Amino acid sequence: MDTENILEAVGLNHWFGAGEVRKQALFDVNLTLKRGSFTVLMGPSGSGKTTVLTLVGCLRGVQEGSVRLLEQELCGASEAQLVALRRRLGFIFQAHNLHESLTATQNVIMGLQVHRGIPDAKAKAAAAHALGLLGLSDRVDYLPANLSGGQKQRVAIARALVGNPALVLADEPTAALDKDSAAEVVDLLKRMGAARGTTTLLVTHDNRILDRADRILTLEDGRIVKTEDRT
Numbered sequence: 001m002d003t004e005n006i007l008e009a010v011g012l013n014h015w016f017g018a019g020e021v022r023k024q025a026l027f028d029v030n031l032t033l034k035r036g037s038f039t040v041l042m043g044p045s046g047s048g049k050t051t052v053l054t055l056v057g058c059l060r061g062v063q064e065g066s067v068r069l070l071e072q073e074l075c076g077a078s079e080a081q082l083v084a085l086r087r088r089l090g091f092i093f094q095a096h097n098l099h100e101s102l103t104a105t106q107n108v109i110m111g112l113q114v115h116r117g118i119p120d121a122k123a124k125a126a127a128a129h130a131l132g133l134l135g136l137s138d139r140v141d142y143l144p145a146n147l148s149g150g151q152k153q154r155v156a157i158a159r160a161l162v163g164n165p166a167l168v169l170a171d172e173p174t175a176a177l178d179k180d181s182a183a184e185v186v187d188l189l190k191r192m193g194a195a196r197g198t199t200t201l202l203v204t205h206d207n208r209i210l211d212r213a214d215r216i217l218t219l220e221d222g223r224i225v226k227t228e229d230r231t
């Protein structure tokens with residue numbers, strides 16, 4: 001594996017269901033993510049974007065093909081190995097998935113709890129730092145209900161980035177946002193990634209994000225039909 005690459009997927013096939021309803025969702029997908037790159041995966045609804053993201057994110061078992069993530073093969077990996085790898089990833093979803101009863105700081109600290117044994121003061125300082133980088137220093141004690149949609153999504157980004165993940169996987173992170181907030185969230189994600197050397201794979205059908213990508217992959221009916229390099 002090229003050490004410049006954080007992820008190499010080769011010949012990925014995936015099926016859902018069993019027996020008569022068994023349906024192939026991915027066909028011979030090849031995907032390489034270079035360290036520090038910002039890749040957008042787009043395509044129509046049902047084309048397989050989320051399936052790719054969940055396979056790469058160790059949230060679903062690889063059925064066929066090879067996926068090497070952070071120099072480890074996912075196909076045939078044990079649950080313990082997958083859990084250890086998941087700890088090195090950051091996830092951002094369409095719905096920000098913040099805990100409504102926790103403040104911004106407490107939500108971000110949740111992103112650190114997978115790294116057991118971090119003292120409270122250190123976790124709080126890391127959360128404050130991440131929220132500050134995302135322009136939320138004056139909102140650290142707010143509950144999600146008192147934040148705007150864009151601010152909530154920024155808290156979710158801080159939570160995903162606070163543990164310094166090697167790879168950030170984002171599924172439609174701007175779907176619920178207006179144009180300005182969406183652009184702001186993507187710029188922040190990109191800037192934070194560049195500052196920390198984080199690699200990002202972002203799923204979207206939001207055209208507004210495309211100019212920010214280093215590479216755009218298009219999926220159709222479970223196949224990558226187009227690869228566009230922007231750098």
Ligand SMILES: Nc1ncnc2c1ncn2[C@@H]1O[C@H](COP(=O)(O)OP(=O)(O)OP(=O)(O)O)[C@@H](O)[C@H]1O
Nearest residue numbers: 016017024025043044045046047048049050051052
């Ligand atoms: N858990 C599941 N069980 C059965 N079929 C599934 C399951 N998850 C996804 N599929 C099917 O696999 C295909 C790809 O789905 P996937 O969610 O990856 O697409 P997508 O591109 O992310 O779509 P969207 O943009 O609507 O989120 C679709 O035909 C979908 O119906």
